Amino acid sequence: MSLHLPCPNCGADVVFRSPALPNRVCDYCRSMLVRSDAGVAKVGEVAALPFDVSPVQIGMRGRADDNGFEVIGRVRWAWTDGAWNEWLLLFDDGANAWLGEAMGQFMLLREQPIGKVRTRALREIANGKDARPGTEFQLDQEKMVVADAREVVCVAAEGELPFTARSGWRLYSVDLRGRHGQCATLQRDDQEVTFYKGRYVTLAELAPRGLRAIEGWTLPSYAA
Amino acid sequence: MNNRTFVYGLWCLGVAGLFIMSTVYAWSPFAQGSRARTHGGFYGPTHK
Amino acid sequence: MQPDTAIEPQPAPAARALTCPSCGGSVALRAAGYTVHVACQYCSSILDVTDPQVKLVTAYNQHLAELEIPLGTRGVLRGVEWEAIGYLQRSEDGDYGWEEYLLFNPYHGYRWLVKVRGGWSMGEALTVTPDWLSYDQLVVNGENYTHFFADGEARVDYVLGEFYWRVAVGERVKTADWVRSGVMLSREENASEVSWTRNAWLAPAEMRKAFAIRPEAIWPPLPHQPSPWGAWLRTGAKIGALAFAFLLVFALFFGGTSWTAAGSFPVAADGREQSVTLGPIVLPHRYQSVHLRADVPQLENGWVDLDYSLVERKTQQVYEAYGAAERYSGTDFDGPWSEGSRKAEVSIASVPVGTYDLVVEYKANRWSGASGYAETAGWMDPAAAPVVQVEVRRGAVYGSNLLIALLLLAAPLGLALIWHLAFETARKSESDFAPSGEDDDE
Numbered sequence: 001m002s003l004h005l006p007c008p009n010c011g012a013d014v015v016f017r018s019p020a021l022p023n024r025v026c027d028y029c030r031s032m033l034v035r036s037d038a039g040v041a042k043v044g045e046v047a048a049l050p051f052d053v054s055p056v057q058i059g060m061r062g063r064a065d066d067n068g069f070e071v072i073g074r075v076r077w078a079w080t081d082g083a084w085n086e087w088l089l090l091f092d093d094g095a096n097a098w099l100g101e102a103m104g105q106f107m108l109l110r111e112q113p114i115g116k117v118r119t120r121a122l123r124e125i126a127n128g129k130d131a132r133p134g135t136e137f138q139l140d141q142e143k144m145v146v147a148d149a150r151e152v153v154c155v156a157a158e159g160e161l162p163f164t165a166r167s168g169w170r171l172y173s174v175d176l177r178g179r180h181g182q183c184a185t186l187q188r189d190d191q192e193v194t195f196y197k198g199r200y201v202t203l204a205e206l207a208p209r210g211l212r213a214i215e216g217w218t219l220p221s222y223a224a
Numbered sequence: 225m226n227n228r229t230f231v232y233g234l235w236c237l238g239v240a241g242l243f244i245m246s247t248v249y250a251w252s253p254f255a256q257g258s259r260a261r262t263h264g265g266f267y268g269p270t271h272k
Numbered sequence: 273m274q275p276d277t278a279i280e281p282q283p284a285p286a287a288r289a290l291t292c293p294s295c296g297g298s299v300a301l302r303a304a305g306y307t308v309h310v311a312c313q314y315c316s317s318i319l320d321v322t323d324p325q326v327k328l329v330t331a332y333n334q335h336l337a338e339l340e341i342p343l344g345t346r347g348v349l350r351g352v353e354w355e356a357i358g359y360l361q362r363s364e365d366g367d368y369g370w371e372e373y374l375l376f377n378p379y380h381g382y383r384w385l386v387k388v389r390g391g392w393s394m395g396e397a398l399t400v401t402p403d404w405l406s407y408d409q410l411v412v413n414g415e416n417y418t419h420f421f422a423d424g425e426a427r428v429d430y431v432l433g434e435f436y437w438r439v440a441v442g443e444r445v446k447t448a449d450w451v452r453s454g455v456m457l458s459r460e461e462n463a464s465e466v467s468w469t470r471n472a473w474l475a476p477a478e479m480r481k482a483f484a485i486r487p488e489a490i491w492p493p494l495p496h497q498p499s500p501w502g503a504w505l506r507t508g509a510k511i512g513a514l515a516f517a518f519l520l521v522f523a524l525f526f527g528g529t530s531w532t533a534a535g536s537f538p539v540a541a542d543g544r545e546q547s548v549t550l551g552p553i554v555l556p557h558r559y560q561s562v563h564l565r566a567d568v569p570q571l572e573n574g575w576v577d578l579d580y581s582l583v584e585r586k587t588q589q590v591y592e593a594y595g596a597a598e599r600y601s602g603t604d605f606d607g608p609w610s611e612g613s614r615k616a617e618v619s620i621a622s623v624p625v626g627t628y629d630l631v632v633e634y635k636a637n638r639w640s641g642a643s644g645y646a647e648t649a650g651w652m653d654p655a656a657a658p659v660v661q662v663e664v665r666r667g668a669v670y671g672s673n674l675l676i677a678l679l680l681l682a683a684p685l686g687l688a689l690i691w692h693l694a695f696e697t698a699r700k701s702e703s704d705f706a707p708s709g710e711d712d713d714e
Contacts, residue, residue, distance in 0.1 A: 050324060051288050052305020053378045081438055082308045082322055103436045104306060104381025105399060133464040147465065179401040200399035203379065211379065213283035218353065220379040228504050229511065232684055236515035243519050243677040247526050249622050250561040252670035257562075257580065257593025257620030 005040050023161040047167040049156045055211050058159045062206035068092045073159030079152045107183050109198035126193045131174040148175040293328045302357045303376045307434040343433045347482035358433035362426045390488030392479045393471040410450050417450035417457045420495045420703045456496040493699040501692035512681045528667030539636045539658040551629040563665040565617045570658040571599045572651045579633040584626040593618045
């Protein structure tokens with residue numbers, strides 16, 4: 001399954017583990033690489049990740065929805081009032097999901113085809129309308145409320161990714177929250193709309209192995 | 225076990241101990257009769 | 273920084289240092305990557321750290337508050353180590369001020385340490401929204417809460433340290449609170465967002481252990497402060513009930529005999545003092561109580577004085593008791609009446625083993641105080657042959673002793689209950705939703 005290739009920029013060994021994830025950032029020279037039938041091509045450079053104290057790191061393993069996963073990529077996003085991480089999880093069954101990490105809380109989100117979303121207000125937002133925080137609507141029999149709607153910018157990325165996360169890439173992002181821990185995110189730019197749906201999780205319930213060690217802090221008991 | 229529970233447990237033991245003692249000696253503070261200080265003589269009515 | 277964190281064997285550093293553009297002081301960033309605003313620990317100017325280039329938001333050069341928990345202090349609360357990284361003073365427009373510390377642990381995220389009137393709570397942001405159960409009840413994660421405060425407004429008066437959002441002095445949110453014992457559920461609302469926080473009461477001992485905080489007196493109690501007697505009352509009631517059950521079972525094993533007739537003797541018509549000796553009465557136990565019951569079936573408007581003496585045959589030791597059977601009746605404006613009893617029971621405590629004679633000295637009397645018509649129905653009439661019948665019973669356990677034991681066992685529980693109710697009354701009287709009966713008292 002895994003495809004090992006030399007980085008066209010620096011020659012280091014780079015791994016592509018899934019055909020669904022054709023993008024990756026070279027661990028050594030930070031080149032953004034895209035894999036195709038013709039081979040691997042460099043499409044740009046990715047900015048260095050700013051220092052943070054996130055407990056998650058590439059290579060961390062865990063379990064969610066009765067399936068093991070490994071953290072294989074990350075995109076760091078920013079907006080006017082802060083920044084957050086989206087970690088890409090590759091599950092043992094080949095599926096992938098995002099672990100959003102913001103304000104010390106975690107969200108497990110899976111991409112859903114926007115074509116299947118029936119909620120009219122959400123389709124209007126997908127088609128270019130602005131969302132207003134506080135707006136409520138039904139989504140799959142659940143009442144959801146718009147928690148945030150803002151322009152976000154891609155700061156940096158690392159590892160394997162399903163898309164080309166160029167630093168400076170701008171998106172319009174709308175966050176939705178349900179009453180019982182459900183959450184969803186709609187992101188759009190000029191070309192594309194993507195929709196993610198999931199729920200709040202705790203790091204503990206993911207039974208993480210290989211958490212990032214942070215100086216002066218003992219690893220939590222759930223990771224022992 | 226906190227202090228309070230311990231102290232109350234001691235109190236209960238004390239009360240139970242006193243009760244057991246009173247039972248062993250068949251004693252009651254409300255018994256009308258008791259051992260006479262002098263025996264024999266006249267046991268007249270002590271009322272009215 | 274090198275980007276090869278994936279294969280880096282060294283632990284990542286915990287803090288990042290930056291320079292305050294206002295005073296030049298070196299500010300430690302303890303939640304790098306999360307923190308948005310920092311209030312400089314030297315001049316309390318507010319800095320924006322979302323960009324690598326630190327921006328000054330508001331320049332201050334004010335007197336720094338002396339914090340009970342200096343920022344950077346760590347403490348273990350409920351099994352998790354936390355570092356105090358931010359500090360807020362808030363109030364209801366200047367009244368009822370309180371303090372909030374922002375706690376951080378990279379593996380557990382953020383918590384709040386809230387100090388109100390000397391009492392501490394640990395707050396955690398909820399990712400779920402409570403559901404209404406009734407007009408004043410909420411339920412979340414299976415816990416019910418009762419409305420306590422309504423229509424509050426919290427204003428930020430002072431900030432220090434770092435925060436994961438843009439802090440600003442003067443910022444206001446609408447607040448409301450619901451409580452259950454030990455937990456307060458707080459709702460904060462601004463123009464764009466509603467957030468819920470679950471605040472768990474921290475006992476003074478927990479705060480002393482975690483952050484060496486000196487306990488303070490809190491009165492009236494805080495809305496979610498658990499009564500110091502509430503939980504104990506259950507434990508105490510269990511212990512008390514167990515002790516009493518033990519005494520009951522014990523008492524059952526010390527049962528005595530049933531009543532047996534000791535003798536029947538005539539009442540003289542002239543009311544002279546009479547004497548009769550009954551027995552022998554054999555007492556087998558080391559100590560026992562002797563119960564004597566006299567029955568005078570013909571007694572009417574008169575009384576019988578009874579002097580009992582239990583005399584041990586060998587030692588001549590005497591145990592004595594006095595009893596009287598009295599019975600009066602008549603008719604007045606309200607109709608017929610009667611009082612007293614034809615039976616009289618007495619007991620003698622702590623009688624040792626031995627063979628005893630029971631000497632009964634008795635004297636029958638007529639009631640001369642009866643005004644008008646008084647029916648004596650043959651009392652002290654030789655034709656009716658009135659008699660005194662005496663019955664004897666041996667026992668050990670006095671019911672009164674059991675009652676005294678019950679009272680003694682229950683007394684501490686009763687005190688605890690009174691203190692508990694006083695505490696609960698004082699606690700609830702602070703509520704915006706206090707029952708009307710309690711409002712009248714205020």
